[in-house]
Amino acid sequence: MKMTLLDLAGSMLALIFGAIVTYCGGINYLILLLVFLFSSVVVTKYGYEEKREIGLYEHERSWENVFANGFIPTICAVLTPFIGWAPYACSIAAITADKFASELGVLGSDPVSILTLKKTKKGKSGAVSLLGTLTSFDGALLVGIAVALIYPNISLWTVLFIALIGFIGSFVDTIFGILEERGIGNKSTTNIICSIAGALLGFLLM
Secondary structure, rough: OOOOEEEEEHHHHHHHHHHHHHHOHHHHHHHHHHHHHHHHHHHHOOOOOHHHHOOOOOOOHHHHHHHHHHHHHHHHOHHHHHHHHHHHHHHHHHHHHHHHHHHHHHOOOOOEOOOOOOEEEOOOOEEEOOOHHHHHHHHHHHHHHHHHOOOOOOOOOHHHHHHHHHHHHHHHHHHHHHHHOOOOOOOHHHHHHHHHHHHHHHHHHH
């Protein structure tokens, strides 16, 4: 089992994003980014044998994947003096929720297309499964809990709201996945839209 997650270009871009996020948002922002990165490794590696058997295991990702997930959070970090911390945190919650849904959802029962409500093959964009839905919220909640740990004045309701925003962002990704299946956009564009949805909803916390 290979433990590589990013190729060379992806690793370099991740370091650049990480440096910008840390410079603009400080150690707390870096912690949230690391929560996403480390949890992504865990859910990607989890059940790798089953994923490999159904052709859905990716042990190495490129710079496109890093850009799709990291660009909007990085922009939010740069704009923190003007927009506050919530859009950044909620964009992280959204991409984490989406990662949990896509990596763990394929290990459950066959998903259902949100357009036709009929069962479809695992890994298809625009589809949801029970396990994917539940783990999506768990991923966003993980980020909410991390926010509470680094910002002790955060209320329980704020933690739950961050989790809900992340969950909604992941579902927005699924909705745009329907277009992806029709040749409009790709996985990277839906990931960017997911993070944008999380960031925009994050303004509700301001």
